[in-house]
Amino acid sequence: MLKIEGIKIATINSKIKYKNRDDLLLIYLPKGTIAAGVFTQSDIVGDCIITARQNLKKGLAQALIVNAGNANVFNGKLGQESVNNINFTASDLFNCPQEHIYSFSTGVIGEVLQDKLITDKLPQMVQNLEQNDISWQKAAQAILTTDLTDKKISKEFEISGEKIKINAIAKGSGMIAPNMATMLSYIFTNINIDQKVLQQIFSQINEVSFNSITVDSDSSTSDAAMIFSTKKAQNPEINDINDPNLNIFKKNLQEIMIYLAKEIVFDGEGAQKLIEINVKNAKSEESAKKIAFAVANSPLVKTAIAGEDPNWGRILMAIGKVAEKIDPNKISIKIGDNNIVTNGIKDDSYDENKTHNYLKNKEIYIEINLNIANFNRRVWSCDFTEEYIKINKDYRS
């Protein structure tokens, strides 16, 4: 990971849930850091999300705190009290307004968060703040729950001769569905950019990355993706969405966010395969998205792919069930390079054995061409295995 001037990191074991690993992350952000974010669209959200949304109205950040193991959701008044206690303690330590503190929680719902376990650790964490490769690694690990691997990525490029850096971390791995599911992602950069422009492009890119993935169709109460910029790079401040300097930043940020989105799916609970579903030529954006997610979320499609069975009838079933007024006689489907269905009927060249062999790959591509109009949507999913069931039967034990 890159070194981004002014940022400092500490992790610790808080004993909230996990006994033998760091499960609490503190990231210090230098004065003047701006923040942008997108959050779960669930009706039932964690109090940390409510507070973060509120704080974003000012858009300044001094610290990020994340705990894993307890989501602090649905705890009545105690939930908001926990967030307040954590954010107040941090603002006191850093001598900043409480609205500059962003704290997040992920884990089990409906159990009261012992916030004292967090606030008691914060002074010690402030003493331990540093930034190096190991601290970024520890940051990526501290926010995990049932994830098998940590997820992190860096990119560096130039704007007006200035080095722009982006570091990003994320966690998955169940309850992943459109509108981000139980995922957290925190992205850090030094670009000199206006907060409103940053929020605008972050929301745009979120739609084609974190909002384009699903593991199990379940959405979380606690999803959050945020980007923080120290603004310490010396590029001329970008304060217009049409500034040509923005393009290279958008391109890199999009690559980072799609990379993390795919990593989250690949590490979906029990997943052995990453599935890319590309719906082409739908009647509208909304229609393309609905059909893509119907296929991406279909347990029968996902189990067929787990079994490496080219049971393409199930793809048709999933397309049909959303009742989006498609024309069955115009549909074409490809699995990898294999033409499966062409204009509404099994392709003459369809070779079951060849398609079965293709499905032995770790990354599967499914293209659905509706041939109605010209709206497209690409989403990612994973296969559905016995392991998913095992993990989720036993989650709390």
Next chain:
Amino acid sequence: MLKIEGIKIATINSKIKYKNRDDLLLIYLPKGTIAAGVFTQSDIVGDCIITARQNLKKGLAQALIVNAGNANVFNGKLGQESVNNINFTASDLFNCPQEHIYSFSTGVIGEVLQDKLITDKLPQMVQNLEQNDISWQKAAQAILTTDLTDKKISKEFEISGEKIKINAIAKGSGMIAPNMATMLSYIFTNINIDQKVLQQIFSQINEVSFNSITVDSDSSTSDAAMIFSTKKAQNPEINDINDPNLNIFKKNLQEIMIYLAKEIVFDGEGAQKLIEINVKNAKSEESAKKIAFAVANSPLVKTAIAGEDPNWGRILMAIGKVAEKIDPNKISIKIGDNNIVTNGIKDDSYDENKTHNYLKNKEIYIEINLNIANFNRRVWSCDFTEEYIKINKDYRS
């Protein structure tokens, strides 16, 4: 099963898919038999569904033919040709208009149906037609695919001193979701009733029975539920939806259809538990239905119940994800008799161990009271086990 005058049954092994069991059903219906039906709402439907919908405009029936193992869906022109060949052969054998023949297919999608295997068997089946307990039993078995048990039920009652009989058979068991999924159900009665009235009450009852179940959120291309009446009972013809004589028929028919709907879910692929979800006091019927099915279809809720884990946070997650503008502070949840959440917070009496013990039952009741307005919806689902994955990875092998 009851004996309904005039109906005759034959089953046979057609060799379409299954080698060692009868997989083709013929039911002969006496002249004057009326038919009503409801079908899949998928955009991609089998040609047999298209034909049955068309035939229902006249509403008369002479024979029902069902094959298991091949759904005859998405076979281009060949699909409709197969249906025509089967229906023409049967109409020729029974010397009736082709529109009086209803044929249905269930099984794999996208493989051409070898209709000659069916039409060649029909003359022999006509020779074998009979009606007794064994033939009804064989009828219930011949239409199964991955079902573990056959599903059948009878009821007898009186209207105006006349004995009214109802016999019903059904099959599940994956791709079961609202709008009926891959389910077939055929119901036979002798009530003297107008076809339009029969259609109207059948559609009504369908909504609270077959349209209230889900196994895996996937919907089939081939769902069909039909009711046939020989009209041979001597009750005064019911030709008004408000005829008081209709009440006892509706009550019995609803009990039959809910019984079969629950049997289908209980026999869901890999299911070990039946889950009843009762959403109360929602803002609208549509909202109650959406929330009920969000919980019923949530893989995380279904795996928690498979694991007998009272992880009620997942129920909240599922309620929240449909974004139906509920008020989290008004929600109450019960699992069985256990108060879990009351007015938006964990109930003081909540006892995890007691709820865990309750979840060891085969039938699980979940009540979600939104306390907003007064619309209710009850749906049924099943738990989600490793066995579901195994069955669906291997379906075609």
